[in-house]
Amino acid sequence: MMIGRVIGNxxxxxxxxxxxxxxxxxxxxxxxxxxxxxxNFVAVDCVGSGIGEKVLVTVGSSARKALENTEAPVDAAIVGIIDEAKD
Amino acid sequence: MMIGRVIGNxxxxxxxxxxxxxxxxxxxxxxxxxxxxxxNFVAVDCVGSGIGEKVLVTVGSSARKALENTEAPVDAAIVGIIDEAKD
Amino acid sequence: MMIGRVIGNxxxxxxxxxxxxxxxxxxxxxxxxxxxxxxNFVAVDCVGSGIGEKVLVTVGSSARKALENTEAPVDAAIVGIIDEAKD
Amino acid sequence: MMIGRVIGNxxxxxxxxxxxxxxxxxxxxxxxxxxxxxxNFVAVDCVGSGIGEKVLVTVGSSARKALENTEAPVDAAIVGIIDEAKD
Amino acid sequence: MMIGRVIGNxxxxxxxxxxxxxxxxxxxxxxxxxxxxxxNFVAVDCVGSGIGEKVLVTVGSSARKALENTEAPVDAAIVGIIDEAKD
Structure with a gap:
C-alpha cells in the first residue's frame, strides 16, 4: 500500500x-x-476521507476488495485515514 | 486510476x-x-470517448471489469470522460 | 496495452x-x-507475429486470456499486429 | 518479491x-x-517482524495469499524475515 | 516476462x-x-536453475501458475533457463 494526501476530486x-x-x-x-x-493518481474513497487528509491507498486487483461493488473497474482505493506514520 | 487524453487510434x-x-x-x-x-499507452474505450477528450483510465485486471467480454486480453480501459478535475 | 516491435526470439x-x-x-x-x-521484455506470441513487426502487447494476468492454455505462467502476450497507429 | 527493511509503523x-x-x-x-x-511503501506484517529487521515482501494480488483474511484490500505483505541474502 | 541472471540466494x-x-x-x-x-529482486526457482544462469522470469499473479502450491504468496517465478536470446 502507499501513503498519500487527498488533493482534489x-x-x-x-x-x-x-x-x-x-x-x-x-x-x-x-x-x-x-x-x-x-x-499522483485517482482512487475511489472507501472510508469517508476528505481533501487534505493523509490516507492509505491500495492498488491493483486488491483495491476492488475495498468496494461495495467488487465488480467495478477500479484499480486504486483509499482504505484508511492515517493518524500517524512513525519511523 | 489515471487521467489521460485520447490522442489517437x-x-x-x-x-x-x-x-x-x-x-x-x-x-x-x-x-x-x-x-x-x-x-502513453493503448486502452480499450468503454464509454464512447473521442480524440481530444480527457478520460479516466483503469489498468490491470480491473480493466476487464469494464468490458462487455470480460475474458478479452485487455489491461487498460477508458471508464469515464472527465468533466473536471479540481485540486 | 502497449505498442512494441518484435526484435528477437x-x-x-x-x-x-x-x-x-x-x-x-x-x-x-x-x-x-x-x-x-x-x-524491452519477453512476450508470448498469440497472433503469428514475426521479427520486425509492430505489435500490440497485453501484460499482467490479462495476458493469460490470450493463451490457449490460460494456466501457463505468462505475464505478457502479443495480441495484435498493428496496421497503423494514428495520432 | 523484494528485500526491504522495516522502518516504522x-x-x-x-x-x-x-x-x-x-x-x-x-x-x-x-x-x-x-x-x-x-x-518505501506500506505492507501488512504476516510473520511477526519488527522494526529494523530485513524482510521479504510480496506485492500485488499474491500478497493476499499471506493473510488470514484473503479478502482484505491489501497489496503488499511481509512474508519472511531474512537471515542472509548471499550473492 | 523478463530476462535475468541468478546472482544469489x-x-x-x-x-x-x-x-x-x-x-x-x-x-x-x-x-x-x-x-x-x-x-534486482527475489524469485522462486521452478526449473532447477543455479547461480550464474540466465533465466526467464514471470511476475505478478501469473508467477503462481508455475508453483506446485499455487496458493503461496509469490509474485515472481523463474520459469525457464535461457539457451539463447537472439535479436
Whole structure:
C-alpha cells in the first residue's frame, strides 16, 4: 500500500454504470520518510476521507476488495485515514 | 486510476478474436496537478470517448471489469470522460 | 496495452511444461507518439507475429486470456499486429 | 518479491473493517546487491517482524495469499524475515 | 516476462509456511538487447536453475501458475533457463 494526501476530486458524468456513486479522489503519493510528493493518481474513497487528509491507498486487483461493488473497474482505493506514520 | 487524453487510434487487422470490435485508443497520461504529459499507452474505450477528450483510465485486471467480454486480453480501459478535475 | 516491435526470439530448452510450444519473442516497447525505443521484455506470441513487426502487447494476468492454455505462467502476450497507429 | 527493511509503523483508526488487527509496517526497499535504499511503501506484517529487521515482501494480488483474511484490500505483505541474502 | 541472471540466494528461517521448501533466488534483470544490468529482486526457482544462469522470469499473479502450491504468496517465478536470446 502507499501513503498519500487527498488533493482534489474528479467529476465524470459519462462513466461506466458500475462507477456510479463512487467518490473519485485525486491522491498525491508521499514518501513515507521524507514526506516528499511523488506521482499522483485517482482512487475511489472507501472510508469517508476528505481533501487534505493523509490516507492509505491500495492498488491493483486488491483495491476492488475495498468496494461495495467488487465488480467495478477500479484499480486504486483509499482504505484508511492515517493518524500517524512513525519511523 | 489515471487521467489521460485520447490522442489517437490503433488499427490491427490481425488480432485475437476476443478483441474484435474493441475501439483501441492511444492515451497520453497527464499529471493530475500540473497537466504535464507523461507516458502513453493503448486502452480499450468503454464509454464512447473521442480524440481530444480527457478520460479516466483503469489498468490491470480491473480493466476487464469494464468490458462487455470480460475474458478479452485487455489491461487498460477508458471508464469515464472527465468533466473536471479540481485540486 | 502497449505498442512494441518484435526484435528477437528467446530459446529455453529447460522450462515449465506449461510453456512448451510457446513462441517467446523479445519485444521493444515504443512510445506511441515519438516512436522512441523504451524498455524491452519477453512476450508470448498469440497472433503469428514475426521479427520486425509492430505489435500490440497485453501484460499482467490479462495476458493469460490470450493463451490457449490460460494456466501457463505468462505475464505478457502479443495480441495484435498493428496496421497503423494514428495520432 | 523484494528485500526491504522495516522502518516504522502506520496507525489508522478509521479504516476498512477488513484491515482491523493488521499490523501496517513502513518498509524501505533495498537493492539486494548494493544494499542501497530504494522506494518505501506500506505492507501488512504476516510473520511477526519488527522494526529494523530485513524482510521479504510480496506485492500485488499474491500478497493476499499471506493473510488470514484473503479478502482484505491489501497489496503488499511481509512474508519472511531474512537471515542472509548471499550473492 | 523478463530476462535475468541468478546472482544469489536468500535464506529466511521465519517465513510463511506456504513458502517452505521454496528456493528463493536473487535475480538481476538484464536488458535483452544490451545485456546491461537493471533492477534486482527475489524469485522462486521452478526449473532447477543455479547461480550464474540466465533465466526467464514471470511476475505478478501469473508467477503462481508455475508453483506446485499455487496458493503461496509469490509474485515472481523463474520459469525457464535461457539457451539463447537472439535479436
Amino acid at each position: 474528479v467529476w465524470a458524468t459519462r462513466k461506466k454504470d458500475s462507477l456510479s456513486g463512487s467518490k473519485l479522489m485525486i491522491v498525491q503519493r508521499l514518501d513515507a520518510v521524507s514526506g516528499e510528493s511523488l506521482e | 490503433v488499427w490491427a487487422t490481425r488480432k485475437k478474436d476476443s478483441l474484435s470490435g474493441s475501439k483501441l485508443m492511444i492515451v497520453q497520461r497527464l499529471d493530475a496537478v500540473s497537466g504535464e504529459s507523461l507516458e | 528467446v530459446w529455453a530448452t529447460r522450462k515449465k511444461d506449461s510453456l512448451s510450444g510457446s513462441k517467446l519473442m523479445i519485444v521493444q516497447r515504443l512510445d506511441a507518439v515519438s516512436g522512441e525505443s523504451l524498455e | 502506520v496507525w489508522a483508526t478509521r479504516k476498512k473493517d477488513s484491515l482491523s488487527g493488521s499490523k501496517l509496517m513502513i518498509v524501505q526497499r533495498l537493492d539486494a546487491v548494493s544494499g542501497e535504499s530504494l522506494e | 536468500v535464506w529466511a528461517t521465519r517465513k510463511k509456511d506456504s513458502l517452505s521448501g521454496s528456493k528463493l533466488m536473487i535475480v538481476q534483470r538484464l536488458d535483452a538487447v544490451s545485456g546491461e544490468s537493471l533492477e
